[in-house]
Structure formats: structure tokens, C-alpha cells
Amino acid sequence: MPDVEDYGSFETAWCPGCGNFPLLKAVKEGLAAAGLEPCRVLFVSGIGQAAKAPHYLRANLFNGLHGRALPVATGAKLANPGLTVIAESGDGCMYGEGGNHFLAALRRNIDLTVLVHNNQVYGLTKGQASPTSGAGFVTKAQPAGVWSEPFNPVATAVSLRAGFVARGFSGWGDHLADLIRQAIEHRGISLVDILQPCVSFNKVNTFAWYRERVYDLPGEYDPRDWEKAMKISMEWGERIPLGVVYRGERRAFDDAFTTLSEGPLAGRNTDRDLLERIMDRYA
Amino acid sequence: MPDVEDYGSFETAWCPGCGNFPLLKAVKEGLAAAGLEPCRVLFVSGIGQAAKAPHYLRANLFNGLHGRALPVATGAKLANPGLTVIAESGDGCMYGEGGNHFLAALRRNIDLTVLVHNNQVYGLTKGQASPTSGAGFVTKAQPAGVWSEPFNPVATAVSLRAGFVARGFSGWGDHLADLIRQAIEHRGISLVDILQPCVSFNKVNTFAWYRERVYDLPGEYDPRDWEKAMKISMEWGERIPLGVVYRGERRAFDDAFTTLSEGPLAGRNTDRDLLERIMDRYA
Amino acid sequence: MRRTIVHSVGDSAFNVLIGGEAGQGLVTVGQLLAKSLVRSGFAVVVTQGYQSRIRGGHNSFSIRFGGGALAAPQEAVNLLVALDQETVRIHGGDIRQDGLVLLGEGLDPGGLASLKVPLRELAEERFSNVVALGAAASLLGLDEEVVVKAMSRTFGGRKAGVAEGNRNALGKAYQWAAAFDLPVESPPAPPLVPLRLMMNGNEAIALGALSAGVRFCAFYPMTPSTTIPLALAGWAGEAGLVVEQAEDEISAVNMAIGASFAGAPSLVATSGGGFALMTEGVSLAGMTETPLVIVIAQRPGPATGLPTRTEQGDLEFVLHAGHGEFPRAILSPGSVEECFQLTRRAFALAEKSQGPVFVLTDQFLADSYRDVKPFDIRSLEPVTAGSPVAGVKVPYERYADAADGVSPRLLPGLTEHLVVADSDEHTRDGHLTEDLDVRRQMVEKRLRKQEILLGEVVPPSLEGAGNPGILLVSWGSVKGAAEEAVSTLRAAGRSAAAMHFSQVWPLAPGQFLEIMRSAERVICVEGNATGQMARLIRRETGFEVREKILRYDGLPITPEYILREIQGGG
Amino acid sequence: MRRTIVHSVGDSAFNVLIGGEAGQGLVTVGQLLAKSLVRSGFAVVVTQGYQSRIRGGHNSFSIRFGGGALAAPQEAVNLLVALDQETVRIHGGDIRQDGLVLLGEGLDPGGLASLKVPLRELAEERFSNVVALGAAASLLGLDEEVVVKAMSRTFGGRKAGVAEGNRNALGKAYQWAAAFDLPVESPPAPPLVPLRLMMNGNEAIALGALSAGVRFCAFYPMTPSTTIPLALAGWAGEAGLVVEQAEDEISAVNMAIGASFAGAPSLVATSGGGFALMTEGVSLAGMTETPLVIVIAQRPGPATGLPTRTEQGDLEFVLHAGHGEFPRAILSPGSVEECFQLTRRAFALAEKSQGPVFVLTDQFLADSYRDVKPFDIRSLEPVTAGSPVAGVKVPYERYADAADGVSPRLLPGLTEHLVVADSDEHTRDGHLTEDLDVRRQMVEKRLRKQEILLGEVVPPSLEGAGNPGILLVSWGSVKGAAEEAVSTLRAAGRSAAAMHFSQVWPLAPGQFLEIMRSAERVICVEGNATGQMARLIRRETGFEVREKILRYDGLPITPEYILREIQGGG
Ligand SMILES: Cc1ncc(C[n+]2csc(CCOP(=O)(O)OP(=O)(O)O)c2C)c(N)n1
Ligand SMILES: Cc1ncc(C[n+]2csc(CCOP(=O)(O)OP(=O)(O)O)c2C)c(N)n1
Ligand code: SF4
Ligand code: SF4
């Protein structure tokens, strides 16, 4: 069984005090709790402060384009179903530039774990509004404040009946690590939207702001009740629920391809008889 | 007051019997009922069979790229708030290629009317699955049947609290025309998802199939009740509700830009004093 | 309007054009007739003209056939099979003096030599297209059994009544047509030749990919590329492929990169507008050094343009697509065989150079059925994704320095080594860096791989001798037309040669520059409006191709078109 | 490592480099010092080097200043202001023999001539950066009041204590530093010159756009382009603009096209990767004939590359971006003034040719503050979107035929005429067509507009005489460095000239080919690894630029870099 140390420790390019630090720690703990060897795990990230996270642990990594973590993760998972594939990136990356892939991945219900560092701001590009920024949030790009309604990833995921929908908080390390473990263990798509304070550019949604509001969904809360989940997913503002909001039963997309039960696509033999038979159909 | 004839009549490139014909008629009736002169209306469409529709009536038209009707419509509306801007296209165009814009437009709540010909298939490219195709739908591209869950545009729009969310059926012409009129009259984004049989490529969701299932939301149904709307939006299969599913109160995005109260951006004078003052800030 | 018809060598060939509305079953008739011709030993070249709609409008399916080898379409029509009046109006002018219109009794041949088929008498209306097929096949002297066999394959699976109805309609049509002759004889049945396949360009690309070991294909439908993923999807179950329709082209290219990174030889196929959305992904493949085969089936642009027509307008776009600088290769098949062979080559080059390789085709070739000698498909080697783990230096570095720029490529999850790839500039171990010395080294490492590609350039082919009076330079689907035009010129006693580029990037001037210099006149023949290949040649060699024969109305370049232009141009 | 320092004409200039971590307030110090220099009558050229992170790492802000005109960065450092130890390590080697390190008492100058500032003594730690500013300004002989004024503008709005604390820290630093002299005198205060602005390339682009009448800007943040839309957003309220952050770059470009169609002169700004996503939109602007200004601030690629560094690697990509063939122009400013002027020109050309026009800049120029003569901004004309309705033929046709290809452009909803635009091939009235004759005419109509652009090409500038021994050819931000290198060569008695392209497409060979031919050696100086401009020149003229000075490590080309390469290359 690997332990947290097996995931290594690296110098980061983050600001001191950033919510990404406890988040990174929770990811490693979640991986260790799930008992995964680094070489069996593939992280796929996009671009942003959050997207650097997998550079700061030991695992396989494909750090791709801004917004495109999910398609790359999908391709990799379909090519090698034996990999545990984790798509990790920021709110701008996953819900902004990558919004269409987010919808499609939820619909596919492919066996990926999606970790979103939701700091409600574009960190790396210095503080423009992100899709989850609150209405009225003032930035240099939105000097009169954000006008659009914030995107609610949890509600969207529940409304599309994604298999596993959770919200964590980087200030609640153990709780978060456990959500990540559960997400990894869930077969089908699992979303963990993680509230992650950005100390440099988001002076509204700070550690203190979140701490005052977050609460753990009570033990009796049944994440299999879609209607309740839908309602809970809309709760935001005074109180913000953390935990597994929804769990649905859906067939995993990976099962759509029977050939995947035979393992990775790499290194397979080409069936020459079959090739010939296919060619002969053109005779 | 313009009447339906003012919107003209043209030869089309559609298949005989296509659900687009009654839909086109309903659009013209809706426009006439809303009392709009053709020259005050701008249609923006994408690419697909549906996207050809605005070529078949008299109005201003920007027929752009596949998937990109909403951004063009947004830009045009922001440049000329006096225009009635209608984005019209197919399910593949709006919910597939254009999915990210769909989410963003709902969040913005800009004053656009969005008409989606939802035939649950890619018509123009000859019958591949669309985002709304039912699970198990067999096509040449999905020989083993569609595996993903269908996209539910109505549920997504309600979950994001869009201002006006409706479902129509091209087989119910008058009902549809009235929905379109209401959508046009609503300030803020209004979605009319229109069930539109494709006689050439969708042999499952036919006129008969829809007719057996659709029903009109009863008079006592209150589209302002979000929870009920959310529930109704999930109804699909045995029974499919038609009508205005949800109506929310949200500030229209157009109000974010105070300058728009002064009318179109075209032809404005440049304030030379202001230019000089701005330049002087660099002194 | 009757065009001046320039007869080409094709006089030994015969051209049947079937025209009608979409939805009248004309493609089925065309395919069956072409298949029957191939089965009877003829060479065929099919040209399909259709519109961006599902029903109505005007479509055409023309089959040029002959006893020898054929590689180009032909304008002049010997036999026009008109399923509607529009066909007579549009194509009447293309009928040769000695040609014939075959049409239903209700249609008006407009003064052309014609034969009216008593459709209603011979079969129910829904079998009209088969009656037309039977009549045409009979006139062409094809053995009825050959047509029946082709038909039974196509309609075999249908409801009982349908197959029978078709069979009867065909028989009736054969009987009826037996009484008639063509004004000019069609080519005699060729001596028995070994079995040939009938395949269009897209099918050959799909089959080439399959034989090269493709394991993953993601796509978003776009005419005229869609039939490639559709063919692969059709084989996916039996051949163990994953074919996935993506939510958009951006997703398609990124999925393919992810799959390739994880070890599946991967392909995407699209057309210009969809490819535009993939250009960031192309750059990603370049930066992460991920093998990727990208097929682009061109159609006329800009923007949506003419979705179902042909053009060669995207050469420069593809050559420079993606920001930043990185190596690539662009193959441009000139025939259906080349579609197969060059797609295979694309997979090999992509793996070898660890980057993006393009196959640039177009609607004409994509949809052009031809007779094809069966490939020696058993003996062809598929590619192997990734490098052997044996001998890899530890700790493993994905971007380890290498003299030729190619680092060992391990696949994630398949060994105990960690594989780290990055779209940022990165150190050898794949982690992001802002070290500017490393940056310089990595740029140089990536660019060194261009040499590998340069070492494997497919040399341009040359038909005809050196020092020609006229040298026609072509690329991609224009090959057959240019070569046939040259044969015609030579048959007329003129000194001419045809040089064809089946690979347009990189160029190795040593392979062609001398020949160009030796020609009196060099003429680029391209399916675009500005002469993109001519510009590229000048850029790479300084040699200015002064004359151009260009076409940009959406139709393929034909031998006649070239000859007219040469004559027109003096 | 100490590089051979090649002194350039810049010996009359003086280079201050401030280095430290992100978050230490070094950009503020740099801006204030630069502003104070400009206010004191000096010319300045700022070079910013920063990393893709918000805190930590190593950043630099270097200000070269002098009494005359300056247009290029300089490597050799006269005064190094080290806010951290890393700065000494990285830039110590760049200090001139007669240079000085100014640093806090806790840091080690590593044997270099140095002056240690007793930071703790002079002020609280949070004001350290202002102490450094004061010490440096004092050493440079700047009037304290000038610095105070600059500071009060920057910190004016802050909390009371802060402004005061800063003011005190500055005063203390001035007092302390009065006792010291630089080893070599800094340039004498120049004679009073008329007021000059301080502005970087992106600010000048934004201001140019504003003066040109921009009314709409959509963008998705991407370094180093973001400060353009941010500047516009800052003015939006007062100036009546709509600036909208889009959900992605595809949306941004399509929004801008929609807004332009509806009559708002529109701009998008991005960098390579974001632009890749816009290429389909570029083609749409070409097809629908919609004016659009696209600013691309280049950074090193491929893919994410080095997000905060500079490069000129996207010339060919931008030139061919978008499928299909349509006219475009690409302007490539070489100075901050040109950023302003050419952005204005871009709006005019976009409207005139009804299509996409590009402004191709890069990180170096984007972030490079310079002293700029105030523009005669009152008298500059903005563009007018659309054509007058008077005289329009009825029924109105958006794509009416026109000798020069430019049809009258009415705006939808503003007249009683219907305006119909289409991304498919279309008839004159804008409706989609599959008529192939119309297709041909429309291709030709669109391409005729290239002539308009060709008639308005900004001619390349030439510094130096004809028949030079060495001709340096540059484009974009390299202008100043190439010109200064030439001055230095000439000062050393060599025959040299500099030719700069502020517009890279279209090219008018008549404007430059003779001069190139007249030179003994022609050397292209470009910030990329393959010599893209050299290739383009050969493609358009046949003239092969055999020598190249290239840079692709993310740093701007300097006069020293060029001179080293020329000497190295013999
Ligand atoms: C195609 C593209 N567009 C824009 C960018 C610039 N960019 C880099 S990171 C980023 C936003 C990051 O925000 P988020 O994903 O929320 O991550 P954070 O930095 O907040 O963790 C943007 C816009 C890019 N790299 N690529
Ligand atoms: C970027 C791009 N990708 C793909 C296409 C090809 N394409 C044209 S229409 C279409 C699908 C149309 O489906 P839908 O929007 O549902 O409209 P329908 O034809 O069913 O009315 C596609 C994929 C395109 N034109 N552009
Ligand atoms: S900018 Fe924000 S998110 Fe990024 S490292 Fe700094 S605090 Fe964290
Ligand atoms: S393909 Fe379907 S949607 Fe398109 S016109 Fe035909 S029936 Fe209608």
C-alpha cells in the first residue's frame, strides 16, 4: 500500500497561503487512502494555477491545454481502462473554456475523477471573473461587477444525473481527502468541486468567508434522492453544504466498448485474417 | 401591424414532410403576433437543416458557423439593443458544438430568443446522434446505439434559472406560435426547445411518437415555482410536457451596459475631449 | 450552354452520368452500376456531385469506365441517365455528339438523341431507379448476373418484398433494353483481369488506417470527411477499435491526443472548418510530442462555403496551423491507392517523429470510387506505439535529449516508470520550466525531428521525360487529370510531362527542382484560386511557377479543363 | 556567466535593472522610476521579464534611459537594483565594469561594486520597495518632487497611512542616498523637452482603438494580450464601449463579428493559443465580409509554451489562419507609437476591405513602456461603420457586385432594408446558394479586395543608405534593436542599413526588393527559430535571405545580441 510520501513533495509556484496547498495535500491523502500506486494513476490537467497541481506530486501526468483536460482524460481512459484517470484543473478551465466538455463528460458518465479547484476567479491571469464568480464581484475586467449569474457546477451535474457529485473545501483537509477517495473509487464520472480560496485575487471568498458558511451534509442526508439533491445543490450564500450531494446509478461509458474488457489498446496484435475479410467486402 | 405574409415565402431545401415546415410557419406567426416589422428583427443561425430556416423568411439574417449562433447573436444585440434578436438552430448546433455558449448565454440572461429545432439527430450530416438522441438510438456512427445520457436542455436551463424556458412541438402549430410570441416578448434570455420530427433520419421520434406523448402543461401549473419546474423538466418518455416550464425574474444582461440605453453603438460620435483626457492620464 | 469538348485519351473510355434529385436512389444506382463494371473487369473513376441537403436539389453520379487504367474524371458524357428533367437541363450540354440520354417516359430530352424507358410499364414507381440501372447496364452490355449479384449484396438485408421487387424490375429492364443499342459502342469487355476492389478515397483511408494499427478515432461529423470515421465505427466491434463521436472538434483532437499518449495509434478526420477548431490541438501534439494522424478532406471555403463540393484551398492553412514552431508532414494522395498507402505512411511517420502528420484529401477523391488492386494487406506491418522499456535510462525522462530529437516514448501505466508530458515548455522530465536555456534546447530538439521527416519524403512522381515543353505540376487529387492531360498532349505530338506531389511538406528540392528548371513552361494545376502550391515551391526553391491553371467553382479538375486552359492560354 | 559586452550607441544611455520576486512590488517601483525619468525629460525603453506565477520566482523590470531618442532594450546593466539574492545571481553577469549593485543590507553583492541600503533603518519592511525606489532615483539625480508626484498619483487612492508611509520612506531614502555617487555618471538631465507620455505597447493599442472609434471588444484573458481589453474595460463606462469577457475565444471572435455586423467597430485581442481557437471565426469574417480587428500578442509556443515571454513565432500561422481563401492585412508595429498608429490603420483597413485585419505584436512590446510624444488625438478621425443608405440599389443586396469587390454595407435594423449575411457561399442578396457560377464570381469578388489592401501597404522603413554592406531586415518589435545595431555598425565605420516591416502582409516587392538586391549581405533578424519573414520574402519575390539572426529563448532581441551574432558570424 502506498502512503502519502510515495507521492513525493515538490517546490510549487503558488502564493504563500493559497488554498491550493491543503488541497494538494488532500489529493495525496485521497490517493493513498484509495491505495493507488503512482504509476497506475494518470493526472490530466489544463492550464491555470490549479492545473499546475499534478506537477507537484508523483504520478503520470498529461498537462494539456487550457480548458481541455476532460477530452484528453477521456481519450486516455478509453485507450487504457486500467489507468485511474484524474482530471484536475481550475474553475475557469473546467467550467469556462471547458464548459462544453464538462457537459459531455457528465453525459458520457465515463470513469474519470474530476477535481476542480474552484477559487471563483481566474488566478493565473491575474484576477478576472470566472464562471463561478459571484454576481457583483469587481475585477479589472468587470469594473462594474460581474453581471452574469454564477455557474453552479453541482446543480448542473445533478440535473444531468452524473454518478457522483460532491463539494469539498480546501480548508477541511480530511473531509476533502475522504471525498477524493470516494470519488476515485466510484465507477463512472465523479465530480468534486472544491472551494479553494485564492489569497491574491479573491478578497471576497476567503478562508474565513467559506468557514463561516460551510457545513457537512448530515449523516441522514440521502445522496440517492435526486429531488433533494437538486434542492441542496441550489443552496449557496448563507450556508454552503459540503459532502456527497448526489449519487446516481448509471452504466459507465467505458462499458460501451466491449473491446475495453480486453485491457489497454496499446500493443494489441492486428488480426490479419480480419483485415483481409474487411478488405474483401470491397470486392 | 405586419402580418404573416410580410415574412414572405420561399422555396426550401428540406425533405417533404419534415417537421421544419410547420415550425417555420409557427415562427412567422409568432413574429406577426409579436407585431414585429421584418426590418427590426435579426435572425442569427448556425449550420444544419434547422439553421437554414431563417433563409426562408424575410428578416435580417446572419447565418454564421455551426455552433456559434449565440455568440454572434450576443454581439449583435449588444451592438444594437433595439433589434429583436432571435438565435435559431438545431439541437446539434446549439447543444452540441455550441454547448458552452448555451451555458454562458443562460448565465448572462441577455435579451435573446433562442429557438432550437430539436430533432434529436444531426440531419444535415445524415443522421449521426445528437446530444439529445435517446440512449440506444442506432446510427452509422453509433452502430451499437447511443450510450450517453441525452442532454436535457430544459432541465439545464431551469437549473441555471434562465428567465423563460419552454418546450414546443412542431406538430402543434398554434401552441408553438404562441410560445414563440411569448419568448420574443420576454426580456432576458428565452429558450424554446422545439420537438421537430426528422422524417429522413430519426425513425424513432416521429410525429406519431411525439403526438402520443406530448401534453400541454395545465392552466394551474405555475412556471414561477422553480422546484416544480425542475421536476417537470425531468419528465420525458411516457409523457412529455409542452408549454412554459419556467419563468424567473432576473435582471437582463443588457442592463449591465449603461451606454446601451443610448441606443445602437453604430454612428456614435467620438468625444474628443474625453479622448484627450484619457490620453493625458499617461502623461 | 455547350462547351467546346476537348477529347482526351479518354476516347477509349466511356462516361455514364446519372442525375436526379437527392432521395431518388441515384447513389445506389451509381454504386451498383460501378460495382458491376468493376466486376466485369473495367477500370472506373466515379465523380459525385451533390448538394448540402437530404432530398431534392440536383445530384449527379458519373462513372467513367474503360478497359485500361483510368485515373481522372471526364466531362463529356456518353450516356446520360436522367432521373429528372433538371438532369437534362444541366448536363444536356455535356453529352457528346454521339451520346444518348436515357430517361423516363415523362421527361423531355430537349432534342438530344434519347431512349425513353417505359418506367410505369416495367415496375412500380419505387423501383424506378432499379429500372434505370437495368436499362443502363443492359445498354452497356453488362452481364445481368453480375448486376444481380451486386444488387443482392446491397439489398440482401432488406424486407423480403423489396429484394424481390428489385430483382424483377431489373429483369424487366434488361428484357426491354435488349432491343436497343448505343449510338456508339461502349468499350468492349476487357480480358479477364484479376479481381479488383471498388473503393472510394475515404474508404481507402479508413482501411489504410486499420491496416496501420489505428486503435482510436474521435470525430465530429463534417462532410466530406465523415465517411472515414463511419467506416471505422462499422469495424470497431470486430476489430477492437474505439471510435467516439465527440461533442466538438476541439474535444475530438484532444481525445485523440490523450488516447495516443496512452498508447493507441489515433486518428481524427474533419474538413476545413472543423480543422480550424483543432489547430490549438495540433500545436499541443507538436509540443507534447504526441503522434497523431489528422485527415482533412477539403471542401470550398471560406467558412461554411460549399459543404459538399471539392477544393484544394487549405494547403497553406494546414501547413501553418497551430501556433509556434514544430515539425509536421503533409501527405496529399492523388489516387485511391495512395489514400490507403499514404495513410499507412502517416501513422508510421507520426510515431517515428512523435508529432502530427496530415493526410490532405478533398471531396472529389473522398467520394470517388475507383477500381483498386487488392492490397497485400496481410503482409503490411502495423505501427507499434511507444518505445521498448528495455534500455530506457532511469529515472525515465519523457523528453530526454537525443541526437535526432526523438526521445524514448513510454506509455503511462504500462510500466513502473512515470510518464510526464507538458504543454508548457518543459524540462527533460516533462515538468514545466521557465528556464530559458532549457527553452532553447527544447526548441532545437523538437526542430531536429524535421530532419527525420525530410529523410522520408515521398518524391514527386514524373510522367513523361525531362526537358518537356510543358510541365504540369499538381498535388493531391488532381494527379489523374494532370497525367491524362499530358498523355493527350503527347499523343498530339506535344512535348509534355506531369509532376505530381503526393507529399507537399516537407519538400526536398533536390527531388524536383532540376526537372522544373529543364521545362520550357511550368504550369501549376490546383483546385484553388490563388496557386498555393506554386507559392510554396517558390518559397522553398526560389523557382517561380509563372503559369497556373486554377479551379475554384467546387468541381474537380478534369483533363478537358486543363487542355482547354492550355489551349486558351496559347 | 559574464557575456562579452558589446557596447552600442547606447553608451549615452543608462540601464537600470530592478530584480526581485513577484509580489515584492517591483513593477510599481519600476513604473514609478520610469515615469519619473520621463517626467524629467528622458527617453525610456522598459523591458519586463516575469514568470507565469503570481508570487515568488524571479522577475525583472529594466529601464534604459537617455537624453536622446531610444528604441531598443539593452543587456548591459549600469545600475542593478536587487530586491533579492536571486537578482544578483542572475543579473550580476550583466553589470558593466563601471556598474553598481544597489541592494538591501542582508544581501550579498558577490564581489560586485555595490551599495547596501540600510532598509530596516530607513523604513518598515512593507515600504522597502519605495526605499529602493528613492535610493535609485536619488543616485540617478532625479528631482525628489518629480518622484513624489508620480507616487502620489499611484498611491493616492490608498489608505491614509500607506501614502504617508511611502512618502516618508522615499524621503529617508533620498536623504540617505545623497551621500553617494554612481561610479559612472548617469546621463545629464536633458534640456526641457515638451511633455511626453509614458505608455506601453498594449496601452497604445487600446488608445489607438479608442481613437479609431472601437465600440465593442470581446475577449478571453490570455497573457500577454489581456491588458488591452482591461484598458478598454476601464474606459468603457465613460467612453460608451461594450467590453465583454467571453466564455472562450470562439465566443469572443463570434461576438465581435456579430457586433461588427450590427455596426460596432470591433476588436478582439488574444495570444497564439487563443487565436488558434479563433481561426474558424477569421474565416467567417472573410466569408461574410465583416470588418474585424484582431490583435495577437505573441508569446513562445507551441501550445502553452512560455506564457509570459516573448517570441515572433506566429507570423505564418496568422498569415494563413482560417480555411479557404480571402484577403487580409497584417500590421506589425515596431514601436509604441506604431502600436497606436497601426491599430488605427487596422480599423480603417478592416472597414474599407470589409474583412479581418491583424495587429501582430508580442510580449516584449506589449509590456515595454516608452516615452511617447502625445498624439494629436483630437484631430484624428474615427472610422464610420457601414455605408450610407443613400444611393443604395433597391432591393438592397449585401453582396452586390462591385468593381473593387466592396459592396455597400448597410447595418441591420437601422434602415428599412434587410441585411442578409451568410457563411455559406451565397448569392448577391446573401442567401445560400449552390450555384457554381455564382461561386466563382463570389470568390473573385472577395479576392479583388486584396488589391485595396495592396494599394495601402505601409512601406518598409529604411535607416541608412542604399547599397549597404549589411542590410538588417526586421519586422515587429525588433525594429529598435535592428536600427540601433545598424547605428553602432555605422559608427564603427561599417556600411549598414536597417529595413523594417511594420506591415508584413500584403507585401509590395516594389517597395523593397531593389534595396535588398543592392545590399552585399542581407540578414533577417527575427524572434523565432526558423526565419518566417525570410521565407515569406522569398515566396513573394524569389529573393533568398541567406543569413538569419534568430532568437527563441523567450527574450527580446537586443542591439548587443545582433552585434554579437554579426561578429560571431564573421
Ligand atoms: C486557449 C487559452 N486561453 C486562455 C489562456 C490563458 N489562461 C491561462 S490560465 C487561465 C485562467 C485560469 O483560471 P482557472 O482555470 O480558474 O485557474 P486558476 O489559475 O484560478 O487556478 C487563462 C484564461 C490559455 N492558456 N489558453
Ligand atoms: C465546425 C463544424 N463542424 C461540423 C460541421 C458539419 N455540420 C454541419 S450541420 C451539422 C449537424 C447539424 O445538426 P443539427 O444542428 O442538429 O441540425 P439539423 O441538421 O439536425 O437540423 C454538422 C455536424 C460544420 N459545418 N462545422
Ligand atoms: S493567484 Fe490565487 S490561486 Fe493562484 S497561487 Fe496565488 S493565491 Fe493561489
Ligand atoms: S434531414 Fe430531417 S431535419 Fe433535415 S430536412 Fe430532412 S427531414 Fe428535415
Ligand SMILES: [Mg+2]
Ligand atoms: Mg480559478
Ligand SMILES: [Mg+2]
Ligand atoms: Mg438536429
